[in-house]
Amino acid sequence: MPEEYQYLRTRLQYENFRFADWCEAAGFDGAEDEKQKDLPESVKAIRLVLVAILTEMQLVMDELSQMAERFETSSKTDFRNVDAETSDFQMLEMLKQLRARDHKATKDPGNNSAPATKSRSKGRWLSMATNLKNIAKNPRRFVWVAFSREEFEKLLGRFKELNENLYQLLHGEQSRFLMDLTRKTQLDMVLVLRSVEELKHLQLAAVLRPEPVSDASPYSRSDQVLASLANFKQLNTASEYSLGSQQEGFDDNREAIRLDRSRITFLEDDEESDNSMGSDGRAAGILDKSKPGQRHIWLEWRGYLPERSSKGDDLIASSASVRRVQDLVVLLKLNKLAEFCAPICHGYFDDNDHAAQDDRNFRFGLVFESPDALKSAGVPETLRTMLSRSTPSLSARVQLAQRLCTCLLYLHAVNWLHKGINRHNVIFADPHNLLEPCVAGFELARPDTDQDKTQPGRHQVVGPRDDLYCHPLYRGAEFKPTYQKTFDIYSLGLVLLEIAFWKPIESIMRLEDHLSNRNWAEFIRNELIQADSKHMKELRARMGDKYQSAVSVCIIGRMSLGVEEHSDETDVPVAAKLQRAFMERVVDVMGAVRV
Numbered sequence: 001m002p003e004e005y006q007y008l009r010t011r012l013q014y015e016n017f018r019f020a021d022w023c024e025a026a027g028f029d030g031a032e033d034e035k036q037k038d039l040p041e042s043v044k045a046i047r048l049v050l051v052a053i054l055t056e057m058q059l060v061m062d063e064l065s066q067m068a069e070r071f072e073t074s075s076k077t078d079f080r081n082v083d084a085e086t087s088d089f090q091m092l093e094m095l096k097q098l099r100a101r102d103h104k105a106t107k108d109p110g111n112n113s114a115p116a117t118k119s120r121s122k123g124r125w126l127s128m129a130t131n132l133k134n135i136a137k138n139p140r141r142f143v144w145v146a147f148s149r150e151e152f153e154k155l156l157g158r159f160k161e162l163n164e165n166l167y168q169l170l171h172g173e174q175s176r177f178l179m180d181l182t183r184k185t186q187l188d189m190v191l192v193l194r195s196v197e198e199l200k201h202l203q204l205a206a207v208l209r210p211e212p213v214s215d216a217s218p219y220s221r222s223d224q225v226l227a228s229l230a231n232f233k234q235l236n237t238a239s240e241y242s243l244g245s246q247q248e249g250f251d252d253n254r255e256a257i258r259l260d261r262s263r264i265t266f267l268e269d270d271e272e273s274d275n276s277m278g279s280d281g282r283a284a285g286i287l288d289k290s291k292p293g294q295r296h297i298w299l300e301w302r303g304y305l306p307e308r309s310s311k312g313d314d315l316i317a318s319s320a321s322v323r324r325v326q327d328l329v330v331l332l333k334l335n336k337l338a339e340f341c342a343p344i345c346h347g348y349f350d351d352n353d354h355a356a357q358d359d360r361n362f363r364f365g366l367v368f369e370s371p372d373a374l375k376s377a378g379v380p381e382t383l384r385t386m387l388s389r390s391t392p393s394l395s396a397r398v399q400l401a402q403r404l405c406t407c408l409l410y411l412h413a414v415n416w417l418h419k420g421i422n423r424h425n426v427i428f429a430d431p432h433n434l435l436e437p438c439v440a441g442f443e444l445a446r447p448d449t450d451q452d453k454t455q456p457g458r459h460q461v462v463g464p465r466d467d468l469y470c471h472p473l474y475r476g477a478e479f480k481p482t483y484q485k486t487f488d489i490y491s492l493g494l495v496l497l498e499i500a501f502w503k504p505i506e507s508i509m510r511l512e513d514h515l516s517n518r519n520w521a522e523f524i525r526n527e528l529i530q531a532d533s534k535h536m537k538e539l540r541a542r543m544g545d546k547y548q549s550a551v552s553v554c555i556i557g558r559m560s561l562g563v564e565e566h567s568d569e570t571d572v573p574v575a576a577k578l579q580r581a582f583m584e585r586v587v588d589v590m591g592a593v594r595v
Contacts, residue, residue, distance in 0.1 A: 295369065299368065489557065500547065
């Protein structure tokens with residue numbers, strides 16, 4: 001297949017995955033098992049419709065097979081004359097053969113000896129990750145016969161439409177389970193693809209709509225999420241290698257996001273806001289005050305270590321610091337995905353610009369849009385301030401916890417480490433609405449690669465309360481390891497604990513009067529990893545078994561997520577295993593909490 005059309009192959013693979021997801025949700029996950037002799041009860045009532053869809057799906061697959069020389073062009077049984085009287089055995093045979101085609105479509109195209117991907121979602125993601133390196137080493141291309149993009153797109157569009165027809169046959173709990181499987185498939189695909197080109201193909205594949213589809217349909221929304229994830233990770237991946245080189249998608253936006261400091265009018269004394277202990281390090285202001293289109297904004301500070309200018313007569317931000325903050329702002333500005341729970345960013349400015357010699361602040365200001373609910377209040381409310389107020393309802397706290405778990409899942413799926421998850425960085429535009437939190441505090445955030453390190457800065461010094469959220473292996477070690485996703489997950493676990501008790505972590509652990517005495521991070525973790533500790537027992541009594549289980553998995557970390565102690569979390573198979581475990585043991589378990 002010509003390189004410019006590789007996205008069509010990616011879309012074909014995605015549709016095969018969707019078909020496998022439907023089979024599992026409908027109860028056909030054992031279709032290859034000879035012991036399965038009866039149709040699942042859920043589809044017996046729709047036998048006629050199901051036969052029609054599967055029959056046409058076979059025709060479409062046959063035509064795609066002939067074009068790509070990818071599948072066997074003959075089948076053991078001809079189902080083109082089946083009718084409503086088709087037996088359960090024949091229906092299962094049809095599913096077996098269609099699923100076998102699905103296996104071949106997802107098999108490593110460059111390695112004929114590679115095992116076919118398992119039909120069940122739990123096996124498919126691991127095969128994708130395990131075979132990725134083999135594909136890169138042996139990239140044998142498809143052999144295409146008289147390739148016609150228009151014809152292939154038309155067939156692919158019909159395949160997509162048939163999949164959507166199958167999706168509409170399921171209702172209630174089965175439908176919810178299917179959409180959950182689809183989400184997991186999307187996140188798996190985004191995770192295992194690492195190169196910019198692969199992610200471009202995935203983005204194009206996700207927005208491919210050969211047949212008109214309503215933007216309001218759940219399938220359209222699902223495709224939009226996949227496209228946004230692929231685009232975000234594509235830009236994130238490009239930023240990892242952007243120093244000293246031109247990168248499409250970044251350099252076009254760099255100049256537009258740098259704002260002149262004179263355009264910012266601070267409100268009251270917020271200009272003096274700093275990241276010192278006891279402050280959330282944010283300020284409120286107006287962008288382009290008294291001008292048409294003025295905007296209420298709030299700011300976060302990102303410090304940098306200055307260096308001498310080329311002339312040696314001034315201290316300025318290094319080119320690496322500038323490039324790093326530009327990459328961050330471009331990602332936050334282009335992000336349109338609600339699942340990230342990230343605020344809308346307009347740009348940044350250097351607080352050192354035009355500053356007097358004796359009043360210099362070596363920091364960047366990240367400028368965020370203030371929602372309507374904030375315009376009279378200034379900076380957003382934080383979970384820190386909310387914890388000092390009356391305890392919200394149990395259902396509101398559970399839904400807040402669920403949103404934060406999903407947020408971290410999506411951030412990690414695009415290889416984004418937050419590095420500052422704590423009660424100061426969970427913010428609310430409307431303090432009366434806990435169901436729409438934002439995750440802020442991106443001054444430490446960076447891509448998750450073994451070659452990328454956090455840039456040091458004056459405003460990254462944390463106080464003892466912030467220090468409590470750091471994993472002891474990271475904060476307490478003399479020689480710090482590379483920051484890892486499991487460290488973010490640990491911090492999330494402490495925030496989930498605070499939401500449950502509606503108290504700061506130091507109050508839960510009764511450390512308020514002792515914070516300055518020692519580093520308590522190791523003490524906190526050692527207490528909480530014990531299932532029979534008084535804190536975990538009280539958590540279970542307050543929130544139930546599922547909530548307590550999800551928090552415990554976060555606190556324990558690698559062992560509870562099935563990741564070996566010394567494994568590299570940036571390695572694709574390890575990352576895939578970690579993501580799936582976090583989905584199943586934290587996100588899904590927390591999502592199953594019912595009030």
